[in-house]
Amino acid sequence: MLGLEQQIFRQLEKAKNTLIVFPSDGNGDVMASALGFFLFLKKAGKEVTLASPEKDTKLSALSFLPGYDSIQNILNNLRRFIVSLNISEAKVSQIKYAVDGNQLNFIISPASGWFQSKDVTSQAGEFKYDLIIVLGATDLESLGKLYDDNVEFFYKTTIINIDNRPSNEEFGQINFVDLNAAAIGEIIFYLLKNWQENNITEESATCLLAGIIQATKNFKTPNLNPRTLLSASELITRGAEREKIINHLYRSRNINSLKLWGNLLNGLQAEKNNELLWSELKIKDLTSNKENDISDGLDGIVDELIVGLPNAKLMVIFYEKSPQETKVILYSLRNINALDCLKDYEPRGLAQRAEAIINKNLETSINLILDSLRKTLDKINS
Numbered sequence: 001m002l003g004l005e006q007q008i009f010r011q012l013e014k015a016k017n018t019l020i021v022f023p024s025d026g027n028g029d030v031m032a033s034a035l036g037f038f039l040f041l042k043k044a045g046k047e048v049t050l051a052s053p054e055k056d057t058k059l060s061a062l063s064f065l066p067g068y069d070s071i072q073n074i075l076n077n078l079r080r081f082i083v084s085l086n087i088s089e090a091k092v093s094q095i096k097y098a099v100d101g102n103q104l105n106f107i108i109s110p111a112s113g114w115f116q117s118k119d120v121t122s123q124a125g126e127f128k129y130d131l132i133i134v135l136g137a138t139d140l141e142s143l144g145k146l147y148d149d150n151v152e153f154f155y156k157t158t159i160i161n162i163d164n165r166p167s168n169e170e171f172g173q174i175n176f177v178d179l180n181a182a183a184i185g186e187i188i189f190y191l192l193k194n195w196q197e198n199n200i201t202e203e204s205a206t207c208l209l210a211g212i213i214q215a216t217k218n219f220k221t222p223n224l225n226p227r228t229l230l231s232a233s234e235l236i237t238r239g240a241e242r243e244k245i246i247n248h249l250y251r252s253r254n255i256n257s258l259k260l261w262g263n264l265l266n267g268l269q270a271e272k273n274n275e276l277l278w279s280e281l282k283i284k285d286l287t288s289n290k291e292n293d294i295s296d297g298l299d300g301i302v303d304e305l306i307v308g309l310p311n312a313k314l315m316v317i318f319y320e321k322s323p324q325e326t327k328v329i330l331y332s333l334r335n336i337n338a339l340d341c342l343k344d345y346e347p348r349g350l351a352q353r354a355e356a357i358i359n360k361n362l363e364t365s366i367n368l369i370l371d372s373l374r375k376t377l378d379k380i381n382s
Contacts, residue, residue: 007174008160009195015131017047019075022135023142024054025350028214030136031059033184035067036207037133040192043199049129051075053144064248065210066203075146078153080125090115132159136184139169142350162187166335167351182221182228185211189231202239209240210249218250222310264317271370272377274311278370280362281319302331313380314341314373318366326358326365330373341376342369 002010012018018041022034034050041048051072062068083106085092090113098105108115132154134140140147140154147154161172164181181187185208192200212232216224219232236242264279271278302315315331328345331353332338338354339347345356358365 004174004176005191005194008176008191011131011158011160011174012041012046012195015046017049017129018131018133019049019051019129020133020135021051021137021143021146023137023350024052024144025136025142025353027136028059028062029183029185029211031062031071032065032207032211032214033188034135035065035071036185036204036211037135037188037192038070039067039201039204039207040196040199043201043204044196049075051146053146061249062210062214064244065207067207075128075150075153077128078150079127082123082125084121084123085115086119086121089113089119127153127157129153129157132157134159134161134172135188136163136165137161138163138165138167138351140171162191180225180227182223182225183212183215185209185215186228186231189235190227193234200238202241205235205238205240206245209235209242210245213242213245213249218246270309272374272381274309275313275377275381276370276373277309277312277315278366279317280366281317282362283320283322302333313377314338316369316373318362318369320362321357324359324361326360326362328356328358328365328369330354330356330369336376336380341373344372 020034020038020041022030031052034052038048038050049072050067050070051074054073055071085108090110092108093111094109096107096109098107134143137143159172159174161168161170161175161177162184163177164179164184164187165177166179168175168177170177176187176191178187181190188211189200189208192204209232212228212235213219215221216228219229260281263281267279269278270276313332313334313336315333317329317331319327319329321327328342330338330342330347332341332351337351339349339351342354342356345358347354347356349355358368360368
């Protein structure tokens with residue numbers, strides 16, 4: 001019986017057209033790894049498309065990576081519809097078509113004789129892709145509209161599911177879920193190196209290294225392991241541009257982002273032996289920042305705090321959108337579901353990072369959420 005790796009290699013070899021898809025959840029490791037896989041398959045001469053449900057503004061810092069502009073947000077021409085005509089009794093002289101309102105008419109002129117309605121049949125053709133590779137998705141629903149609009153396609157096409165999180169629901173026909181991997185990029189490099197390592201180019205190596213650097217906060221997270229470091233070293237040997245990655249991810253903060261950092265850090269509060277961190281932003285603090293800039297800046301601050309405060313389990317940012325409207329962004333730094341913590345406020349996002357709008361003033365919102373989070377931590381620690 002073939003092992004998981006060999007099953008993956010066999011599917012990749014026989015696939016005529018492959019779709020790589022990943023969720024829009026702000027996970028830079030997943031996006032960068034998907035780009036690396038995409039470029040690898042291109043080099044291997046494969047037909048491949050890369051897609052994600054929507055353009056993720058939180059990951060604009062990765063736009064320098066090769067292949068970034070190839071990411072699609074919709075699956076076009078996914079399946080053809082075939083109309084067949086029996087020409088055993090009459091040959092075709094001319095074919096035209098005309099649009100009449102919402103109806104498309106095919107006008108077929110016979111060379112001799114005539115056609116009858118029984119000569120015409122129709123059928124749905126095969127799907128455009130015969131293999132789907134899903135990266136970093138806990139379930140198919142996390143693929144958003146790509147899945148919601150094409151449910152039949154996902155259920156009728158072979159799926160290779162690659163992830164490193166215990167919450168993965170193993171929804172694929174082949175599930176490669178490595179809980180010991182610090183990054184998706186680490187898993188992809190392992191697979192590609194053991195399949196066709198000669199097709200790992202400098203561009204694909206740069207993408208995979210960017211994924212590892214994003215996942216490990218530039219090699220600072222506690223889940224870092226020797227295999228991760230060895231993978232990074234090998235990718236650099238293969239031409240990955242580490243300095244370029246670091247410059248774009250850690251040395252290119254704009255003035256507004258730095259001011260935002262200052263405001264948040266100045267008001268940073270810690271409770272429960274540093275397990276719960278929180279800060280607030282008032283309207284006056286946001287005058288020079290667009291909402292996308294705020295989101296980008298917050299993610300960067302949290303990344304830095306994770307390293308400096310290893311006890312942290314939850315971090316929550318409150319910012320005042322209007323006098324009676326507060327946005328809450330909750331980061332879960334351990335195995336606590338952020339969506340569950342905000343379930344009373346119709347949250348959006350993922351288990352690791354969730355957002356919600358509370359139609360109350362800033363002070364009331366802070367008290368409501370912090371009281372709930374304190375109870376959550378008390379329950380976990382009891």
